[in-house]
Amino acid sequence: MSQTPEMMEGAPLIRPSSTGHPLYDTVVEACRSVYDPEIPVNIFDLGLVYTIDIADDNAVTVIMTLTAPGCPVAGEMPGWVADAIEPLEGVKHVDVELTWDPPWGMDMMSDEARLELGFM
Amino acid sequence: MAETIAALFLAHVLADYVLQTRWMVVTKRGAGFAAHIALVFATAVACLGQISVAVVLVTFVHLVIDAAKTILMPDRLWSYLADQGLHILSIVAVGALFPGAWQAGLWADAVPQATPEALAMLAGLVFAIRAGHFAIAVYIASPPVPGADGMTARHGALIGGLERAAVFAAVLGGVAALSLVILAAKAGLWWSRDGASAPGRERAVAATLASFAWALAAAYATRALIAML
Numbered sequence: 001m002s003q004t005p006e007m008m009e010g011a012p013l014i015r016p017s018s019t020g021h022p023l024y025d026t027v028v029e030a031c032r033s034v035y036d037p038e039i040p041v042n043i044f045d046l047g048l049v050y051t052i053d054i055a056d057d058n059a060v061t062v063i064m065t066l067t068a069p070g071c072p073v074a075g076e077m078p079g080w081v082a083d084a085i086e087p088l089e090g091v092k093h094v095d096v097e098l099t100w101d102p103p104w105g106m107d108m109m110s111d112e113a114r115l116e117l118g119f120m
Numbered sequence: 121m122a123e124t125i126a127a128l129f130l131a132h133v134l135a136d137y138v139l140q141t142r143w144m145v146v147t148k149r150g151a152g153f154a155a156h157i158a159l160v161f162a163t164a165v166a167c168l169g170q171i172s173v174a175v176v177l178v179t180f181v182h183l184v185i186d187a188a189k190t191i192l193m194p195d196r197l198w199s200y201l202a203d204q205g206l207h208i209l210s211i212v213a214v215g216a217l218f219p220g221a222w223q224a225g226l227w228a229d230a231v232p233q234a235t236p237e238a239l240a241m242l243a244g245l246v247f248a249i250r251a252g253h254f255a256i257a258v259y260i261a262s263p264p265v266p267g268a269d270g271m272t273a274r275h276g277a278l279i280g281g282l283e284r285a286a287v288f289a290a291v292l293g294g295v296a297a298l299s300l301v302i303l304a305a306k307a308g309l310w311w312s313r314d315g316a317s318a319p320g321r322e323r324a325v326a327a328t329l330a331s332f333a334w335a336l337a338a339a340y341a342t343r344a345l346i347a348m349l
Contacts, residue, residue, distance in 0.1 A: 038142040046146070067146050068195065070257025075274030100261055103195055106149055117143075118151045 013102045015063065018054040023090055027052050027060060030084040036073055041116050043081070047108025050099065058092040060085055065104045074098065122348035123222035123236040124168070125215035128178055129345070130243035131167035132207055135160040135182075137250035148190050157183050167239070169226030174218035181210040197258045204251060236349050241292065244342030248288040249281045252334035256280060259330050260323055279306075280327065284335035291339035292346075303332055 018024055031044040031052070043049060043064070051063040062081055066074055078096035085094045109117070139159055144152035161179040165171055185206045193199035215221075222228055222236065283302055290298035306328055310321060 036142055039146055040143070067142060068254070068257070069261055070254040070277075071142065072277075075277070106146070117147045119147070119149070 015051040015053065017052040021054040023054050023058060023060070023088070024052060026088055027054065027062075027085055027091070030088055031062070031081060034077075034080050034084050036067075036071075036077070039067075041109070041113040043077070045110040045113040045116075047110065047113070048077075048104060049081075058090055060091055060094045062094070062096045063099055064096065065099055067104050069100055121215050121219035122240075122345060123228075124174070124218060124220075125212055126236045126240035126243065126345060126349065127167040127169075127222055127225075127227075128164060128174075128211045128214060129208070129247075130239045131160070131163035131178075132182075132211060133243050133246040133251070134167070135163040136207070137246055137254075139163070148186075153186070153190070156186070168221055169228070170221070170224060172218070172221060172224070174214055174221040177217075178211060178214045181214070182207060185210065195258065197255065197261075200255055200258050204255075237346050240342055240345050240349065244292075244338055244345070245285065245288055247342075248284045248335045248338035252284050252331060252338065253277060253281060255334055256327050256330045260327050262323060276324070276327070280331045283328070284331055284338075287332060287335035288339045288342075291336065292343060296336075296339075299332065299336065303328070 028044060031049050032042045034043045035041075036043065036046075039046065046067075048066060049062060049064045051061070053061040053063070055061075062085070064078070064081065066077060071077075078098060081096045082094045085091055106119075109119075135156070140156060144156045144159075146152065148156070157179060160182045161175065164175045164178050168175055185203060189199060189203045193202070227235065283306060286302050287299040290296055290302070310324060
């Protein structure tokens, strides 16, 4: 039951973020303030945030995942992320989308997260 | 034998579905794995009322199955079903190998006669609700369409849990036909919501059918176990 449109061969699985946008760093910091209450690492370093797309008119679209389908915070996490980004100065509108494609894996964690969780 | 299986089944659902935290899942290739296995051991000790070869064996086999799943299998519905199927099979095997384990434990003489039945029922109910939740989430494997059908992911999961609990209770209560009434009620709920989008509705139908199948399977398996007590 996948509604994912056909992707061109060679297209990246994760859409690139607007890293060059002046708001990018502050949006990332806002994502770093969001935690799953059962995991002591923020969702950005955990690798749950796939794409931060910031349009020219400062509308922010976040594409994120969860550690597993069925994660009990599925209903709430997008709201927490939107609440963290919305008050930032200059941000116009926030849209948070959930995806399971590609599925999250432990290799998506940052080195800091691995260290914090005792992998390194 | 069935008493031992009931106690170990409850220990299993507590360790996998009630007490396991997402930290344990996320770090299942690290510290979380050790913590989870310690939890499996602790729940088996608590439910069977003993530290014995049976408890050590069931913990060891759980470790082997979980390690094999983490290392070898992708996160798919078949791997989830295989993992849980193997866990249940291993519990039945340990029950067959150590049929008197429950009677040798601390609880057998200290608790009312009906306790193993209550343990089996509780374990089956948790398995129907919680294990079913994850099975269905992996099965539909598409994120909710936000707001498309006027319902949030949390509502869908809550209704799913309630319907599995109701179907489970209907079968155990000897009125399995009631589950058809529950299904009809839910179908009525879909059609009454005009705003539902086609993908949202398709997703809800798939999830509901899977949810009913899961609840029925859990209920009949639990009933079979109780019949053996």
